[in-house]
Amino acid sequence: MSKFFVKKNIAKAKTISTGVYTSVEAYENFKEKIFAPSWQFVGDTDRINEKGSCYPFTLLEGYLNEPLLLTKDMEDNIRCLSNVCTHRGNLLVYEPCKSAHLRCKYHGRIFQLDGKFKSMPEFKEVKNFPTKDDDLYQLPLFQWGKFLFTSLDKKYKPEIFFKDMMKRVEFLPLDEFHFRTDLSKEYFINANWALYCENYLEGFHIPFVHSGLNAVIDFSDYTTELFFPFSSVQIGISKTGDNYFDLPASSPEYGKKVAAYYFWVFPNMMFNFYPWGLSINLVQPLAVDKTKVSFLTYIWKEELRDAGAGASLDKVEREDEEIVQQVQKGIHSRFYKQGRYSVTREKGTHHFHQLLAAFLK
Ligand code: FES
Ligand SMILES: [Fe+2]
Numbered sequence: 001m002s003k004f005f006v007k008k009n010i011a012k013a014k015t016i017s018t019g020v021y022t023s024v025e026a027y028e029n030f031k032e033k034i035f036a037p038s039w040q041f042v043g044d045t046d047r048i049n050e051k052g053s054c055y056p057f058t059l060l061e062g063y064l065n066e067p068l069l070l071t072k073d074m075e076d077n078i079r080c081l082s083n084v085c086t087h088r089g090n091l092l093v094y095e096p097c098k099s100a101h102l103r104c105k106y107h108g109r110i111f112q113l114d115g116k117f118k119s120m121p122e123f124k125e126v127k128n129f130p131t132k133d134d135d136l137y138q139l140p141l142f143q144w145g146k147f148l149f150t151s152l153d154k155k156y157k158p159e160i161f162f163k164d165m166m167k168r169v170e171f172l173p174l175d176e177f178h179f180r181t182d183l184s185k186e187y188f189i190n191a192n193w194a195l196y197c198e199n200y201l202e203g204f205h206i207p208f209v210h211s212g213l214n215a216v217i218d219f220s221d222y223t224t225e226l227f228f229p230f231s232s233v234q235i236g237i238s239k240t241g242d243n244y245f246d247l248p249a250s251s252p253e254y255g256k257k258v259a260a261y262y263f264w265v266f267p268n269m270m271f272n273f274y275p276w277g278l279s280i281n282l283v284q285p286l287a288v289d290k291t292k293v294s295f296l297t298y299i300w301k302e303e304l305r306d307a308g309a310g311a312s313l314d315k316v317e318r319e320d321e322e323i324v325q326q327v328q329k330g331i332h333s334r335f336y337k338q339g340r341y342s343v344t345r346e347k348g349t350h351h352f353h354q355l356l357a358a359f360l361k
Contacts, residue, residue, distance in 0.1 A: 034267050040268075043057070052073075073112075229355070272310070279298075281293055
């Protein structure tokens, strides 16, 4: 039995043992066991809106550190490719650009925008060349509205991560959501990435930690729904009777004044929908006790941004950051190893802990 075993029955279960957050071995294991095969957000289609657009980026910089490239070819096909030249490993594209092909700056190897090898100087004498190993590696790409995701592994189909969330908010016109750099932000937290996620996964702490948020959402009507295997949603209902979604009759929440949908997608992505739009939170491990969280703001109806559950997100984030950093200190104690779960309020956290334990096996 793995030392990170978590019982399925929440009423009998103990929380995952603290080694999961403190051990460098677990931190390193998560990299290939959890993050590499999972699906990760890589931006939206506005990054590559013209034919010939190339957008280089590093997937989870400071953790996975995988150099990747988004391209859009002349037929409008979008691809996610390895950004590493197949000759001697130079990075191929350094800056976002527009080009009809990709030319390596080291020895001039040329690739098509679909990653296929095209030409190479001084290689006439080379036997069995080129082969498909000389093409750029192509990663799977999943598109939801304008949002793009990739996975370093072809192990899991994207649908099992995203389909429940997609269905639940299918009434929202995601193409009308616009990214706003000026409203987006990065936070650096002195805590393990999993502590940040598990805090997000329960609304139990809202009355204790977020007095402002607690004044606008109805804690007695706050619900968590698990989507197996890899996602969940928490739903906040407006307490004040305003700032809620206009839901279609097909919605399971029809008739309720939903102020926020908080979706979590394993292992590290949060999609928070508010009547004004969407805040995507990407939790990025930097060290066993350091985490970067990017808040990406997509505006739909700007005039609704200043009120309700989706207002004061910076304040709520700082309150979460503060408490999570205290927990980071607590979990190093000789006297704390595991706790128990509230059956009514912590099933999201229990679900997450079970996944961590299962992946570490
Ligand atoms: S490393 Fe790219 S051509 Fe040599
Ligand atoms: Fe919180």
